[in-house]
Every structure is written in C-alpha cells, then in structure tokens.
Amino acid sequence: MKGLYCKPGDQGDVKFLLRETDVPNNIGNHEVKVQVKSCALSPVDFKLFEELKLGKEHISVGREIAGVVLQVGPKVTFFQPEDEVVGILPLDAELSGLCSVVIIDEYNLVQKPEKVSWFEAAAVMKDGLRAYTALHTLARMAAGQTLLVLDGASPFGVLAIQLAHFHGVKVLATALSAEDQKMLEELRPSVGVQESLLARVIKVWDSKESLVDTCLEETGGLGVDIIIDSGVRLFEEEPETQLHLPHKHDLITLLAVGGHWVTTEQNLQLDPPDSHILFMKAVSLSFLNDEVWTASRAKQGRYLHILKDVVEKLSVGTFRPQLEDPVPLYEATVSMEMVQKKQARKRIVLKL
Incomplete structure (x- = not known):
C-alpha cells in the first residue's frame, strides 16, 4: 500500500515521494479503520511541525479524507462498519491520507451526508474549518x-x-x-x-x-x-x-x-x-491557526461541531468549493509540489 510523504531537505528544499507503508493489524479502543475514497492536498507547515517537535524523517501528506468505515475499536460509539465518514488526520498521523486504508481516532471524524460526493467532502474540510475559525471563533461575525x-x-x-x-x-x-x-x-x-x-x-x-x-x-x-x-x-x-x-x-x-x-x-x-x-x-x-483544533484537545467538542456544520452546509449548497478535476494517485507528487508552492488556484483532490 502506497502513501504520500515528504522529506525536508537541509537547505529548506522539500521532496515529495510515494512510499510503501503497512497498516497496523490491531486498532485501539477508540480508533476506526477507514477505506479512503478521496484525499485533498494542502500545504505542509514545516515550521509548525518543528515547533511542536513532530519532526520525522518522513512526514505524512494528505490529511483531509473521505471514506468508508471498515472496522471499529471495542469502545467506539460514534460509528459502525460501512458508515460513510469524512475528517482530518491529526498532525502526528503515521499514515498518509493517500493510503488506501488508514486508522484514525473516532473523535477526528464526522458522518458524511449521503448526497455529498467523496470528492467534495474531502475538498471542503480544511477550508471550511478555516472559514469557521476565522469568522465565528475569532471575528464573532454578525x-x-x-x-x-x-x-x-x-x-x-x-x-x-x-x-x-x-x-x-x-x-x-x-x-x-x-x-x-x-x-x-x-x-x-x-x-x-x-x-x-x-x-x-x-x-x-x-x-x-x-x-x-x-x-x-x-x-x-x-x-x-x-x-x-x-x-x-x-x-x-x-x-x-x-x-x-x-x-x-x-x-x-x-x-x-x-x-x-x-x-x-x-x-x-x-x-x-x-x-x-x-x-x-x-x-x-x-x-488564524486552524491547526490549533487538532494540536490541542481542549475544545474537541466544538471542533467536531464545526466539522459537522461544514459538511451540512456542503450538503445544502451553502458551501460550493472551487475544485480541480480529480487527480489519480500516480500524479500525487507533482500535484503536491504545486500545492506546496501555492501554484494551484483551486483545491486539488486525489481519487483513490
């Protein structure tokens, strides 16, 4: 199983590569195994990884995912197998969102509405979270x-x-x-x-x-x-x-x-x-640092409420993200380089 990872260089250059990786056989009490259907690409903030002391030789890339639940841990209460879900992998995730199967905590996922496509569901998560954080949490818009x-x-x-x-x-x-x-x-x-x-x-x-x-x-x-x-x-x-x-x-x-x-x-x-x-x-x-939601567990309930509202607004047409055509996995490295250099004007989503 291949996933997309990046390897920071000594001179600040970054190399993105597809690597073979294995999914652990055992899952934790509150973890969910998800078959990934689509994954959106966003720039990687290497400075944040360094400050949080999350620096690794290879950093997983592609964190906004949509997919189907394959298996749940013994204490999972939010989901059942065959549920359609969408969410954002945490900063310290070992598996890339471009892996065909990932293991993720149930508290990082929400249900995907039936009429929302896999493609749009993954695409809207990061930007929707940023919009809510900026306008509701920080600016208190009225x-x-x-x-x-x-x-x-x-x-x-x-x-x-x-x-x-x-x-x-x-x-x-x-x-x-x-x-x-x-x-x-x-x-x-x-x-x-x-x-x-x-x-x-x-x-x-x-x-x-x-x-x-x-x-x-x-x-x-x-x-x-x-x-x-x-x-x-x-x-x-x-x-x-x-x-x-x-x-x-x-x-x-x-x-x-x-x-x-x-x-x-x-x-x-x-x-x-x-x-x-x-x-x-x-x-x-x-x-505006939308990563604070996953870097800190202090307001996990509010974070999940935001994610639920984001997909709900997508399902009723309030949110209509600007998207490129679906990208196959073999073009992941080139697409990610464009995203990292901020050359892509629309959200790029890979179809698995």
Whole structure:
C-alpha cells in the first residue's frame, strides 16, 4: 500500500515521494479503520511541525479524507462498519491520507451526508474549518457587518465569502488577476435570489484601484468591520513575490472602530504607532491557526461541531468549493509540489 510523504531537505528544499507503508493489524479502543475514497492536498507547515517537535524523517501528506468505515475499536460509539465518514488526520498521523486504508481516532471524524460526493467532502474540510475559525471563533461575525476577504478567489477565500453571505454579512473581496475577478463576480447563491455574493470585487492587480479608498467608499468612510488577510507586507521594500500583498498600514487604516483583524501572517510586527491606532479604534487582532483544533484537545467538542456544520452546509449548497478535476494517485507528487508552492488556484483532490 502506497502513501504520500515528504522529506525536508537541509537547505529548506522539500521532496515529495510515494512510499510503501503497512497498516497496523490491531486498532485501539477508540480508533476506526477507514477505506479512503478521496484525499485533498494542502500545504505542509514545516515550521509548525518543528515547533511542536513532530519532526520525522518522513512526514505524512494528505490529511483531509473521505471514506468508508471498515472496522471499529471495542469502545467506539460514534460509528459502525460501512458508515460513510469524512475528517482530518491529526498532525502526528503515521499514515498518509493517500493510503488506501488508514486508522484514525473516532473523535477526528464526522458522518458524511449521503448526497455529498467523496470528492467534495474531502475538498471542503480544511477550508471550511478555516472559514469557521476565522469568522465565528475569532471575528464573532454578525449580520449587517462588512467583511473584507483578501485573495477572495483562493479556495479558502471562496468558502469564507459563502459563509459570510449566508449569515447576512456584506462582503468585499480582492482579486489578484482578471481571471480571479471574473470568477468572483460570477459567484451566486445556490438557492434564492441569484444576486452576487459580493458587494464589490477590488482589482488589486489594477494599479488604478486603491484598496483603502475603495473600502472606505463602500462603507461611507467608516471602514470594514472584519478583515481576513492572506499575508501582509511588513515593510515598504519587499520581495517581488509579495508585492500583491497589502501593506499592514493599509489594513490598519481601513479598519472600522471595534473591528476585527484576522491575520494569517505568523511574523506580524506592529510598531508602537501601529498599536496606538489599533488602541484608539478598539480593534481586536487575531491570528488564524486552524491547526490549533487538532494540536490541542481542549475544545474537541466544538471542533467536531464545526466539522459537522461544514459538511451540512456542503450538503445544502451553502458551501460550493472551487475544485480541480480529480487527480489519480500516480500524479500525487507533482500535484503536491504545486500545492506546496501555492501554484494551484483551486483545491486539488486525489481519487483513490
């Protein structure tokens, strides 16, 4: 049985490879053996593995899975054989999600609705969890607020837009290219009035359009209530690869009083003047790390509730992920390299 693994190099280079692996014959009291039907690919955060002291010679890749229960442990209460399930493998999982069979704790799985495809079920888990964490757990969104999603055409951005619109939030989003702009402008709800999900698509690829001016214009000069970034520029002189990112001062400027800034920038640096402006606006700053749910067991019940709600919203059409065509197993290494380099604009899912 083959699985996808990565081997970090000495100079920071990463090698992805398919390796033969064996499934243990015995399963624990609360473990479930699952036959994997599909597996989604997400970038591997090697820095997080190092900080949690999970560094191994080969790190398993592909953690969002959907499949059928083959066997359950003696104390498993949530599932029975032949149940259709979906979930996320923990960070320290020994088996890759691309193995045909995996063993996983029952508390990392939820039931898959019958009318949801294997393909979509695996694809929505990671981005759906991130969207819920950003908007519900961190930003405490409420109807009538205004949200700015940076890089709205990314797999995560699309689900964040759909979730916010469902809850009555006015959504603005940035597009990094003309193709992204077209895709965002065509987003429509699955039911009801077929109006756009977005109040405005901001063309950051067009130098004539200002992010700050556009957001202030859309909000009558009051600013946006919630910002979800996809990284920020900390200094004026940054590498060319980061020129599409907004500067931190721009985001601080366009935040409303009492607003929430949810950042994915792990190394965010705020100078005293920046902090003073945030203080004067009574703004809250949160760091989006969706891995905290599986790295800590403190709120396992809330984590499972989120996963259940994610697949429920997928089943009723609230969530409609942007997907590439199914990829066969023999293309796993090439596909994962694209995902790790952030060259894939849609979620890539492998069909087993």
